[in-house]
Amino acid sequence: MRSKPKNRCDDEQSEEERGTIGLLTLSSGKPVEVRETVGLNDNLIRNLYFLDSITHLARERIPERFVHGKGSGAFGYFEVTHDVTGVCKAKFLSEIGKTTPVAVRFSSTGGERGTPDTTPDIRGLAIKFYTEEGNFDIVALNTPAFVIKDPVLFPSFVHAIKRNPTSNIRDENSRLDFLTLRPEDRNFMLTLYSDRATPASFREMFAFAIHTYQVENEDGVPSFVRFTFLPDLGNRNMNASEAARLAGEDPDYLTRDLFDNIANGNYPSWTAYLQILSLEDVKNAGFDVFDVTKILPEHQFPLHPYGRFVLNQNPINFFAEVEQLAFSPGNLVPGILGAPDDMFAARIFSYRDAHNYRLGPNVNKIAVNSPMNEVHTYLRDGRSPVNDNEDNAPNYFPNSFHGALPRVDDQKSKLIVVLQNDDGSIEQARDYLLPTFTPEEQESIPRNLARFMRPVVDFIRKRVIEIFEVIDPYIAQKIVEQLQEQ
Incomplete structure (x- = not known):
């Protein structure tokens, strides 16, 4: 679970009054000598501060979420x-x-x-x-x-x-x-x-x-x-x-x-x-x-x-x-x-x-x-962080060496089984969702669609209009009018 470090803005003291947070070090902990922070006219391959920084820089990014990236x-x-x-x-x-x-x-x-x-x-x-x-x-x-x-x-x-x-x-x-x-x-x-x-x-x-x-x-x-x-x-x-x-x-x-x-x-x-x-x-x-x-x-x-x-x-x-x-x-x-x-x-x-x-x-x-409760698993190793890696606890289940055991819940029900069909949602959109929109929100639909449809090919435009003729003929007509005005 997330820790609660002190917010840097909570302290009323100025940066000058607080002073430094500590001694600059390499990621390995070695203190950095002030001359190592300047690279001009230096043997960079022997400058451990430079190497620590430059090799880390290219690895700072991780893969982006393939959706919800921003x-x-x-x-x-x-x-x-x-x-x-x-x-x-x-x-x-x-x-x-x-x-x-x-x-x-x-x-x-x-x-x-x-x-x-x-x-x-x-x-x-x-x-x-x-x-x-x-x-x-x-x-x-x-x-x-x-x-x-x-x-x-x-x-x-x-x-x-x-x-x-x-x-x-x-x-x-x-x-x-x-x-x-x-x-x-x-x-x-x-x-x-x-x-x-x-x-x-x-x-x-x-x-x-x-x-x-x-x-x-x-x-x-x-x-x-x-x-x-x-x-x-x-x-x-x-x-x-x-x-x-x-x-x-x-x-x-x-x-x-x-x-x-x-x-x-x-x-x-x-x-x-x-x-x-x-x-x-x-x-x-x-x-x-x-x-x-x-x-x-x-x-x-x-x-x-x-x-x-x-x-x-x-x-x-x-x-x-x-x-x-x-x-x-x-x-x-x-x-x-x-x-x-x-x-x-x-x-x-x-x-x-x-x-x-x-x-x-x-x-x-x-x-x-991380969850706030105590965690015991049979998962081991892999890419960091591994933390204590479950210490010396058994790494297989079942076992005879005091490994973690599952709980018993006599009242636990099973997830029901459902069969789903491939029907559409046009009736709900027309009869329930659209009436919940304010008049201004309803007017925004053809206005926004017409804007997005400017570069769209004619046969896809036609499909959009046909769909809205079923949902709301007024919106369909407004789409046509606004496309003609462009």
């Missing part, structure tokens, strides 16, 4: 505000007033590290709860529905939203080509091409976990929940013109806004909600509640508050505490079994594989990813 983060706490023990036995939810440390990372989906924060895109909000039973991660988006339900399509979706392999330029042809060929993504499209996709600040951004999780209480009775986080400041978005202006003037605008507000004591907070379903609710919902491209309508499944999280600490070192942060839907705790849909299963594997590539197999030994 991001920012902060730390704080989660507090339980309402009793949900009848639904979930997870200990961090066990009593009102209980607090749990959290780490949160905000990001754009398709952008690389240098992408402007306000580039139109779906945003991510990932939260890590450091609980006494291990880390619990929720990897959420600012859209209530995902783009696809079939995990086989995920690599193609990522390729479609990334740069063209020939020109290395972002290509709206590929993104709209993919989206218009998948009938399940209509909820996703409405959010992506409206102003809802671009928050005015991370502090005012919705977050939806998209999966319907299976949870259980102390008696082993299962329930099914979706996690939602709504900003206490309210939701506020940014129009495309303002986003484009800020992308040029301040590419790190959202990151700066979050950091500066926390530094100034304006701590952002989100209220946490559950939509709760029984097994009977699942059977009688009238649609597949485990379909990540579908929304759980609030009039059918109301939001129940259960807590809030507050972000009150900025990172002390961005690389150590944000770039090395690693979230996974597979980081679960007793009482939260995960989701039974195929996309959740695929994400468990994909996230773990991505972390192994980016950070190595000992990702959970990196301080910011």
Whole structure:
């Protein structure tokens, strides 16, 4: 778990009054003599300070996240505000007033590290709860529905939203080509091409976990929940013109806004909600509640508050505490079994594989990813950090030499099995999601789409218009009109 070093800004003394933090050394600990800090007219190959610095420089970067590459983060706490023990036995939810440390990372989906924060895109909000039973991660988006339900399509979706392999330029042809060929993504499209996709600040951004999780209480009775986080400041978005202006003037605008507000004591907070379903609710919902491209309508499944999280600490070192942060839907705790849909299963594997590539197999030994509870595994060796490498404990299971043993939970239920079909989401987009948009948000859809469609070939334009003729003929007509005006 993340430590809490003293913030350099907390001390009221000036830099001159505080003096140095200590003696400059090599990474091996040898003190650096002042003449070694000058390389002119020197035998550089024998200058150990130069060698230490120059050989480290080329190895400072690690692989970028293949999605959600541009991001920012902060730390704080989660507090339980309402009793949900009848639904979930997870200990961090066990009593009102209980607090749990959290780490949160905000990001754009398709952008690389240098992408402007306000580039139109779906945003991510990932939260890590450091609980006494291990880390619990929720990897959420600012859209209530995902783009696809079939995990086989995920690599193609990522390729479609990334740069063209020939020109290395972002290509709206590929993104709209993919989206218009998948009938399940209509909820996703409405959010992506409206102003809802671009928050005015991370502090005012919705977050939806998209999966319907299976949870259980102390008696082993299962329930099914979706996690939602709504900003206490309210939701506020940014129009495309303002986003484009800020992308040029301040590419790190959202990151700066979050950091500066926390530094100034304006701590952002989100209220946490559950939509709760029984097994009977699942059977009688009238649609597949485990379909990540579908929304759980609030009039059918109301939001129940259960807590809030507050972000009150900025990172002390961005690389150590944000770039090395690693979230996974597979980081679960007793009482939260995960989701039974195929996309959740695929994400468990994909996230773990991505972390192994980016950070190595000992990702959970990196301080910011380390759980707060005592850990005993049969995992050994590999790329650093290995820490104590489990000392001299047995490295195989089972064994007769006092190695770690699994716990017994007589009340643990099994994750249910679901069969999913390949139906679309156009009815939900038309009948439920679009009516929740304000008139201004609805007007932003044709305006933004027409802007993105300028370089798009005619047959893809035609498909976009045909889709919106079914969702809302007015929006389709406005797209046509605005394309003609260009």
